[in-house]
Amino acid sequence: MKLLIFEDEPLAQQRVIQIIRKKRPDWEITGTAQSIEEAKTIIKKNTDIDLIICDIHLADGDCFKIFENQNLQIPIIFLTAYDQHALESFNHYCIDYVLKPLQESRLIKAFEKYEQLCTGEKSAEVDPNLIKAVMDKITHKAYKHRFLTKVGNKMIFKDIHEIAYFYAEDKIVYLKEIGTSKKFIVNFSLDDLEKNVLDPAQFYRINRSIIVNLEALIEMKSYHNGRLKLIVKSTDDLDLIVARERVGQFKDWLNQ
Template structure:
């Protein structure tokens, strides 16, 4: 695997280089660059990496400028001391986001993700175009616009757009509205997830399915998890594990 490092801190670049070669002895470091200008110049010529480890704050600006000046086709692992650029990183071919000071385990996990992506695309062939067109022409299922609920001996309907989140408690699915009303459902959370729009709702973990409009903010948590905070309280902390972080931020961006 041919790798380049874009990093303006000498000690960080050296540490990263040593870790990569220790974890992947067959890797080759094609070059280490400390600026946008040097990186663009190198990538415009003969440097063809399979993977890039990239800092975000470089000596002459943010590394996202590189993507505006040249097309990068290989995956990128971002290594930075700042956590506010995560969305931009995943939009720029980022496959992992490693916070400094990084550890051996962080770099090993990043390399593992890249290997898994490579294996996936080697195993999976391109889809059959005729079958794909046939599926496109099939009528698409519509999302459920409301849920029938029962409470205090009365039936009522709750518009799906007014639902902040669904969650499981004692193996029962609960619906919570933006007005903080709560109702029990007979469907499983998996069944509910299939009925609502996957553009509007995301299954953050086994217990919670949340509405995009209910999300207030996110922050880093222990063990590289993401803590999601809603505009109304939830009985438990909403945590997204590191394996699901990429798909979550892609969903947030795909509006």
């Protein structure tokens, strides 16, 4: 079984390779690419590929440009930090759509799905249940637009556009207001905010304790150990540092 890997982040690419060598040692990785142009060249040189594992955001743009004007019937497992590209992925022989941060168990399930769906003639059908699940998520997902919080004896709402970032401190989660140093307690964990409450196109978790709002971002600077420091529209001295392992995904998020 021969496959290609298109992933522009070296650490993410190495992670995929390690999982394959560990869990599918008989699979042959024929080539890898970090950009659209590299991927196109590799596909032209390899006409007997059984599977492609492809990150949606490559170094020079969205991977869908690789498959434009090509009648490729090669099953693809897409990798991405975002779910808004799911519908587009099904136009390109998608077998599965795996969200980042990449978990070994989730990628293995994608491999198993490929093995179940693909015959010896290298034809594949997309699981209709997968399509329904993605459609339901896209159609019915409603993100929170305001938060109820308490100030003294008063209960007030803070609109999502007034929030610079959320952060956790001593097991309490706060939202920090844009343009001031005011903070308000919210009754959600950061995990809940990240996975279920906030729009991932607007908010990004830069490290374990902070989720930033794209609308509040002013600039970013290089920081030691390969990290980034963010400057936002809030008047306080809390350091907003993008964790090193999240820098690549954060840049992809900004460029979406």
